[in-house]
Amino acid sequence: MRPIIVERSVEMIHIAICDDDLKVTQQIEMLIMDTQHNFAEQIEVYIFYSGESFSNAVRSGCPFDIICMDIEMTGMDGITAGHTLRANDENDAVQLIYISSHEEYHLQLFDVQPSGFIKKPIDTDNFNNKLIPSIHKAIRKRQQGTINFLPVHQKGKEVLVPFRDIMYLESNIRQVILNTRVDRIEYYGTLNEEEKKLPIREFIRIHQSYIVNFYFIKEILSRKIILTTGIELPISEKNSSSVRKHYLKFRGDLIGT
Structure with a gap:
């Protein structure tokens, strides 16, 4: 196999x-x-x-x-x-x-x-x-955007990570750190590149250094979000309004309102 x-x-x-x-x-x-x-x-x-x-x-x-x-x-x-x-x-x-x-x-x-x-x-x-x-x-x-995996390049190979397992992505200079339910995967890239591969219905850029999966957001405060795991991530001032707007739409679509 x-x-x-x-x-x-x-x-x-x-x-x-x-x-x-x-x-x-x-x-x-x-x-x-x-x-x-x-x-x-x-x-x-x-x-x-x-x-x-x-x-x-x-x-x-x-x-x-x-x-x-x-x-x-x-x-x-x-x-x-x-x-x-x-x-x-x-x-x-x-x-x-x-x-x-x-x-x-x-x-x-x-x-x-x-x-x-x-x-x-x-x-x-x-x-x-x-x-x-x-x-x-x-x-x-x-x-049509119905593929459910993010391709992650590591050492000339590509691993397919299910969108549903991704909690958030963060950047560190030229590295992306992919935080899943059970793992942290580090690879070369930028959040701008990864953002284009993610479904906009489920993921949102909250900060220059962070992209978050809506499904893992527990609470949105004025300058930070709290994930269901208790992790806190900052929201930049310029993204604050957009994050709230898109999160409300996501929640509305989820419950059919």
């Missing part, structure tokens, strides 16, 4: 293959990469040879746009692995394409919301007719 740490210099489409048949995974990977000429975005493929390894990889967050999943595998089958994926609401937008030599699983697949089914042995035209529209859909979702 390849680790979920990806190296990329441009936007990528991440596709996972989960099948315990080596020849089939090689065939699917080749078919996927043969579609690369259709897209400006780079395609990155990850291979899992069991339902267990795939499930372990996605339990803490799924960085994949599309998953090609076998149904009948030794150990955990593809349907059970699909339920693991869908157990996290954040993965609703992930496109799950099942690939199997059997077609009698349709009713069992209903709950995992598959976006397609490809019959084995795999026909190239049939595969492309399912995959290419799925990649276009993933690109549209990314352009």
